[in-house]
Amino acid sequence: MNLSILLVVLFALSSLPSGTAQITADRLTNALSEPENWLLYRGDYSGQNHRPLKQITSENVDGLGVKWVFQNGAGNAAKFQVVPLVVDGVMYITAPYNTAYALDAKTGRILWKYQRKLPKQSLCCGPINRGFALLKDKLYMATLDAHLVALDRKTGNLIWDVELIDYKLGYSCTLAPLVVKDKVIVGVSGGEYGVRGFLDAYDAQTGERSWRFWTIPSPGQPGSETWSGDSWKTGGAPTWMTGTYDPDLDLLYWCTGNPAMAFSGENRLGDNLYSDSVLALNPDNGDLRWHFQFTPHDLHDWDANEVPVLLDLELEGKKRKLLVQANRNGFYYVLDRVNGEFLLARPFTRVSWASGVGPDGRPQVLPDTDPTEEGNYVCPGVGGGANWMAPAFNPSTGLLYVVIREECSIYYTSEQEFHVAHFSMGSTFQIPDEDTWGGVHALDPLTGKSKWELKFHSPSWGGILSTTGSLLFVGDMEGYFMALDAGTGKVLWRLQLGGPIITAPITYLVDGKQQVAVAAGSSLYTFSLD
Amino acid sequence: MSHITVAAMLWTLLLPTHLSVEEPNQQNPLAGDSKALEGGRALYRWYCSPCHGLTAEGGIRGPNLARTNLMNSTTEQEMFQVIKQGIMGTEMPPHPVPDDQIWQIITFLDDRRSKKETRSLDGDVKTGEMIYFGKAFCSNCHMINGRGGRLGPDLTRIGAMRSVNDLIESIRKPSANFRNRTIMNLNRPWDGYSPVTLLTTAGRRITGAIRNEDTFTIQVIDVGENHHSIEKSQLKKIIRPTNSLMPPYPQSFLSDKEVEDLLTYLIQESTEKLGN
Secondary structure (H helix, E strand, O other), X not given: OHHHHHHHHHHHHHHOOOOXXXXXXXXXXXXXXXXXXXXXXXXXXXXXXXXXXXXXXXXXXXXXXXXXXXXXXXXXXXXXXOOOEEEOOEEEEEEHHHEEXXXXXXXXXXEEEEEOOOOOOOOOOOOOOOOOEEEOOXXXXXXXXXXXXXXXXXXXXXXXXXXXXXXXXXXXXXXXXXXXXXXXXXXXXXXXXXXXXXXXXXXXXXXXXXXXXXXXXXXXXXXXHHOOOOHHHXXXXXXXXXXXXXXXXXXXXXXOOOEOOOOXXXXXXXXXXXXXXXXXXXXXXXXXXXXXXXXXXXXXXXXXOOOOEEEEEEEOOEXXXXXXXXOOOOEXXXXXXXXXXXXXXXXXXXXXXXXXXXXXXXXXXXXOOOOEOOOEEEOOOOOOOOOOOOOEEEOOOOEEEEEEEEOOEEEEEXXXXXXXXXXXXXXXXXXXXXXXXXXXXXXXXXXXXXXXXEEEOOOOOOOEEEEOOOEEEEEOOOOEEEEEEXXXXXXXXXXXXXXXXXXXXXXXXXXXXXXXXXEEOOEEEEEEOO | OOHHHHHXXXXXXXXXXXXXXXXXXXXXXXXXOHHHHHHXXXXXXXXXXXXXXXOOOOOOOOOOOOOOOOOOOOOHHHHHHHHHHOOOOOOOOOOOOOHHHHHHHHHHHHHHHHHHOOOOOOOOHHHHHHXXXXXXXXXXXXXXXXXXXXXXXXXXXXXXXXOXXXXXXXXXXXXXXXXXXXXXXXXXXXXXXXXXXXXXOOOOEEEXXXXXXXXXXXXXXXXXXXXXXXXHHHEEEEEOOOOOOOOOOOOOOOOHHHHHHHHHXXXXXXXXXXXX
């Protein structure tokens, strides 16, 4: 009798609908064909942050209102920097100190919560986390103590937990990983803590490491001659922001940060490859196909971890596969993403350290622009002309929207002893007593020329989203979340959210209705027209 | 003793030191050491100056450390903990560096604090109070212990927060170290007291101090202590003077003795009300 009850139960279970279809690698590749979901940190592999959703348009956006709010409540310094994922009415977010939640996208109510137990020792780089990656039934989060965890998407249960490297060496992770085919790609932070940077790939199913690419070559490897002495061992070049991927070329594009120590270069003579570069890697084995270095022998902390946006545009009558980046050093670059050929560079903010970029892609550095003992005023400042926040491309306007920072620095250098895992920049910087501001610049992606500019009160850290409703959504540091006309930059709608917006917004559908979501301060807001 | 008890005792010995019982109130072991002072100066510059400024008197994110009554540390032991462990819930991070480096930084900060106090005062408190509320009309703009005006900062604790030399300069030349921007007060722009004159498209003129400002709006308290909130789209011009709203007090108006009485009064008030 027991057996027949068991058989009935098993039969019943097997005839239940199988739930949502699997989120396969194919669906990630074609993420834009299901715009109702947000399946990757950057929306899709191209980094364009553009979404084909137009229930909300420039005509009706002034009717946008708050749908629900979620509060993290983790304290003053621990603000959100997450970009949520949304799958079939469930939103997945990460929060400071490696907490994570699944929320009902309709009501904002918590479905499950995950909390990682972090070591008591203080960790580099701030307690934030930028978001999940997902594949099939698993979510992936990189942690502050340099681990990668896989959680069950439906319950938040921990499936596996692997260590990338010993965090006590100064490493940490704050980025959202990237799933490519069957692997989870994850980078590290620690450029101010004397790490040697790397990029890792893990089997998405088992968590076994597939490959590691060290961003600083060891002696004998190509590029090692660009580091004097032993400086390569603690050279920095971290990989702390999520890259982009071209499925047709099967190339992974990932960027690297500053060489260490940031403002002193005497102990690391040479170009310091592959710091401040974009790398094109084979995602199956981590082989380097090509690289381009934006700032050789950087002395101003100009990490190149800005978004490598992939665009297919016609250049001089020919269709080209391009990679564009508004770099921290104040120049906007256009490269060929097949072979890394340098095509163009043009300043998009104040630049006082170089007169231009030569035909070989190397900056033409002006004299007396290095950090000095007495302090040297240089533009852009430490925060750069642009930074990690997401730009967006709108195919209808043909414009690339870049969030910029106008803030110069006074750079100082001096001797500094190095300690493992201790913060060191090789002296310091100060912000000069003058106006600073931020804003959005709409650039012609082929020339870097600005078509319109919207000024913000202060240099901002919020990314920008583009939609086919002819809209841009972006937030500023004083807490305004706004909708702009993508053609003109006119502010069509704004709302004061009470906390700085240090991330990019997303848009998706819930029960067929378009919603917009953005994190501000320690809260997450969703908006809709009704 | 059972095996479990022995094991528990051994386990306790293996615990990392930051989990051990609190240290007794420790003084700076490097106080007065000139090498520690030089080392602390360099360490301060590397670790602290991006937030707290090159001279430790406040920077873009961190408050003035060259003063006597810091909010989170009244003893050297507390200051050690604040630097080592950071302040939870704020942007002050921990600094996992060797202990002697932290004591060097404290040696430097103690020196900064003492350098700011090179004079002692011998004025008369009552006379100083009369000057505050009378001849110098400080109370027109500044409150002290709940009495006075609102256009300028509250001076209740100013005697403990600023050195005598700083206070003299603030009275004689209020615009000398003037920074008309809220970058020094990123987290508390309403403490900035930046002067402004707004000209609206409707022809109004509003002069006062900025309480807050953003991309779209500006909030001002005017010279009559009235609150205004204005959309920038309704403004023709925003004039930002490079002088403080506070007038200078030359010796011809307030003698050195009168300034000394005034400051003695201010310091007395701040000392008595330190619990504020």
